[in-house]
Amino acid sequence: xxxxxxxxxxxxxxxxxxxxxxxxxxxxxxxxxxxxxxxxxxxxxxxxxxxxxxxxxxxxxxxxxxxxxxxxxxxxxxxxxxxxxxxxxxxxxxxxxxxxxxxxxxxxxxxxxxxxxxxxxxxxxxxxxxxxxxxxxxxxxxxxxxxxxxxxxxxxxxxxxxxxxxxxxxxxxxxxxxxxxxxxxxxxxxxxxxxxxxxxxxxxxxxxxxxxxxxxxxxxxxxxxxxxxxxxxxxxxxxxxxxxxxxxxxxxxxxx
Amino acid sequence: xxxxxxxxxxxxxxxxxxxxxxxxxxxxxxxxxxxxxxxxxxxxxxxxxxxxxxxxxxxxxxxxxxxxxxxxxxxxxxxxxxxxxxxxxxxxxxxxxxxxxxxxxxxxxxxxxxxxxxxxxxxxxxxxxxxxxxxxxxxxxxxxxxxxxxxxxxxxxxxxxxxxxxxxxxxxxxxxxxxxxxxxxxxxxxxxxxxxxxxxxxxxxxxxxxxxxxxxxxxxxxxxxxxxxxxxxxxxxxxxxxxxxxxxxxxxxxxx
Numbered sequence: 304x305x306x307x308x309x310x311x312x313x314x315x316x317x318x319x320x321x322x323x324x325x326x327x328x329x330x331x332x333x334x335x336x337x338x339x340x341x342x343x344x345x346x347x348x349x350x351x352x353x354x355x356x357x358x359x360x361x362x363x364x365x366x367x368x369x370x371x372x373x374x375x376x377x378x379x380x381x382x383x384x385x386x387x388x389x390x391x392x393x394x395x396x397x398x399x400x401x402x403x404x405x406x407x408x409x410x411x412x413x414x415x416x417x418x419x420x421x422x423x424x425x426x427x428x429x430x431x432x433x434x435x436x437x438x439x440x441x442x443x444x445x446x447x448x449x450x451x452x453x454x455x456x457x458x459x460x461x462x463x464x465x466x467x468x469x470x471x472x473x474x475x476x477x478x479x480x481x482x483x484x485x486x487x488x489x490x491x492x493x494x495x496x497x498x499x500x501x502x503x504x505x506x507x508x509x510x511x512x513x514x515x516x517x518x519x520x521x522x523x524x525x526x527x528x529x530x531x532x533x534x535x536x537x538x539x540x541x542x543x544x545x546x547x548x549x550x551x552x553x554x555x556x557x558x559x
Numbered sequence: 560x561x562x563x564x565x566x567x568x569x570x571x572x573x574x575x576x577x578x579x580x581x582x583x584x585x586x587x588x589x590x591x592x593x594x595x596x597x598x599x600x601x602x603x604x605x606x607x608x609x610x611x612x613x614x615x616x617x618x619x620x621x622x623x624x625x626x627x628x629x630x631x632x633x634x635x636x637x638x639x640x641x642x643x644x645x646x647x648x649x650x651x652x653x654x655x656x657x658x659x660x661x662x663x664x665x666x667x668x669x670x671x672x673x674x675x676x677x678x679x680x681x682x683x684x685x686x687x688x689x690x691x692x693x694x695x696x697x698x699x700x701x702x703x704x705x706x707x708x709x710x711x712x713x714x715x716x717x718x719x720x721x722x723x724x725x726x727x728x729x730x731x732x733x734x735x736x737x738x739x740x741x742x743x744x745x746x747x748x749x750x751x752x753x754x755x756x757x758x759x760x761x762x763x764x765x766x767x768x769x770x771x772x773x774x775x776x777x778x779x780x781x782x783x784x785x786x787x788x789x790x791x792x793x794x795x796x797x798x799x800x801x802x803x804x805x806x807x808x809x810x811x812x813x814x815x
Contacts, residue, residue: 307777307785311792313563399813406813414728467764471727471814472670473735474807475745475765477772489731508723509731510776516733517773520766520793521563529563536567537776551730557655557662558727558814 309536312339313521313529320352320530322359327451330531334456339533341452343459344486346537348518350530351437351466351481352421354444360436362389380405386420389434393418398559409437412550413481414559415468438464441482442545449484461485463546465515465522471558478519480511480546487541488512489548510539511546565792568595569777569785576608576786578615583707586787590712595789597708599715600742602793604774606786607693607722607737608677610700616692618645636661642676645690649674654815665693668806669737670815671724694720697738698801705740717741719802721771721778727814734775736767736802743797744768745804766795767802 314333320326326349334341341347364385369377373388380387381402391397394407398414409418419437438444445462452460463483467476480488488511518532553559570589576582582605590597597603620641625633629644636643637658647653650663654670665674675693694700701718708716720738725731736744744767774788809815 307569309567309773309777311565311567311773401813404813472807472812473765473768473805475763475768475805477733477765477768479729507731508775509729509733512729512731512733513772513776516769517565517567517776519764520769520773521565549729549731551728556728557657557660 307536309517309534311517311521312337312533312535314339314531314533317353317529317531320356322356322361324357326354326357327448327455330448330452331455333531334533341456341458341460341533342535344461344538345458346461346463346486346514346534347448347452348463348465348515348522348532348534349448350522351419351441351464352435353530354438354441354464354482355421355435358438358444360438361433362436364432364434376400376405382417386417386422386434389420389436390418393420393436408553408559411437411441411481412547413437413468415466419466419481437466437481442484442547443482445482445484445546459485463488463511463514463518465518467519478512478515478517478522480509480515480549483511483544483546485543486510486514487539487544488546489544490539490541509549510537511549563792565773565790567773567777568593568789568791570595570787570789573609573785573787576612578612578617580613582610582613583704583711586704586708587711589787590789597712597714597716597789598791600717600794601714602717602719602742602770602790603704603708604719604721604771604778604788604790605704606778607675607697607720608691609786610694610697610720610738611677611691614694614700616694617689618692620688620690632656632661638673642673642678642690645676645692646674649676649692664809664815667693667697667737668803669693669724671722675722675737693722693737698740698803699738701738701740701802715741719744719767719770719774721774723775734768734771734773734778736765736771736805739767739800739802741799742766742770743795743800744802745800746795746797765805766793767805 367385369384369388374384377384377387396408399406421435441464449462464481465478468479490508490510623641625640625644633640633643652664655662677691697720705718721734723732724735746764746766
């Protein structure tokens with residue numbers, strides 16, 4: 304039997320990303336510096352924060368005026384009213400809230416805490432407090448980055464943008480895919496026969512989320528650390544599907 | 560900066576596990592055959608099925624008499640009444656059901672479909688249909704296996720038993736930890752300062768589930784395949800916590 308092995312490698316000394324930075328160029332330079340030449344079906348996993356920063360998704364909290372609805376929700380959750388206003392602006396609806404917790408359906412469909420808006424690890428050179436929103440369109444960004452990386456390395460490379468989400472029923476956050484290109488983020492195994500000719504019980508595997516979680520293991524939680532992970536050894540033959548396919552439509556969801 | 564890299568390697572040709580097999584002995588033999596000598600903080604991830612099989616957790620469906628409650632629930636979900644009876648016996652409560660779906664709180668606390676009972680990939684040599692229940696006590700099994708592996712390899716090895724769970728809000732299954740020993744399945748990062756002295760937003764990381772998901776990537780979904788994954792390169796200094804710590808207590812859960 305063929306040996307099956309996967310390696311995950313963190314890029315070293317990846318620079319702090321600033322608004323307007325050319326992320327594809329930074330990735331190419333970082334990979335070349337570390338002597339990594341991506342090959343077909345290699346995967347690059349990028350921390351959400353560096354993508355948001357490159358896209359300049361900062362908002363100065365002093366520029367945010369909360370609506371009465373945000374003020375009310377802030378009081379009910381114990382959150383900052385301006386942050387709450389930003390969360391509402393980024394969301395389709397509030398899924399659940401209570402003191403300390405605000406779970407929303409993000410405008411992109413993710414069900415997540417605080418619309419993924421981050422106030423930690425964000426520098427504020429002018430002394431203003433700033434928040435960082437999720438990337439505008441993570442799947443589209445992955446497609447664009449993949450195209451540039453494919454040319455730079457003459458290979459068919461996959462790209463994932465990941466983030467850490469909490470989940471119902473279980474403690475702790477895990478890495479999930481916000482965006483993906485070049486791989487089946489959702490892998491369909493309907494009808495694959497099992498060893499004894501029965502149909503399989505499991506029908507879809509969230510490969511994008513499993514890759515995102517694997518990368519999270521070594522990204523750590525400080526964004527100056529290791530925001531880019533190179534993964535080699537995962538193989539697939541199924542068609543490419545974006546991370547948007549990982550979102551269960553609201554009407555098929557029993558838990559919101 | 561030190562290079563951070565993680566490798567995942569599937570054991571080759573792992574034998575089909577039978578009830579009563581000495582799983583620790585099979586693991587030692589499989590590792591030695593493949594030339595892998597586990598070291599401190601190496602992790603072995605075992606597919607739930609091989610643990611359940613070693614524990615002989617088979618039930619012949621012809622021996623199962625459904626209660627009226629199981630017959631009623633089977634009609635409402637479209638499931639086999641004997642399977643439904645087994646699911647109820649393995650569960651504390653039904654969390655949600657509808658045609659095709661039966662989500663329960665397993666007696667061990669996992670919120671999952673069908674109490675994790677498997678009817679696929681299970682041989683039935685005598686022609687009877689058989690189901691395979693989850694291991695009796697996955698955390699305890701991991702502790703026991705770890706003790707034997709530690710002696711065999713003179714190292715401090717971590718062990719995880721994984722399974723694939725569906726989740727609310729997102730399509731597809733991902734690997735999760737049913738049992739763990741020798742590592743912090745839940746990693747507490749409360750109060751770790753961020754780069755600019757603020758406190759971190761994320762307070763707990765489900766390391767056990769992220770390792771389980773990473774291993775799932777190469778386990779595949781056929782149990783004759785690659786049920787044992789060796790992981791090297793993940794580092795931790797936090798105290799050991801079992802997979803049971805990944806379960807959110809019912810009274811703290813907003814989604815059941």
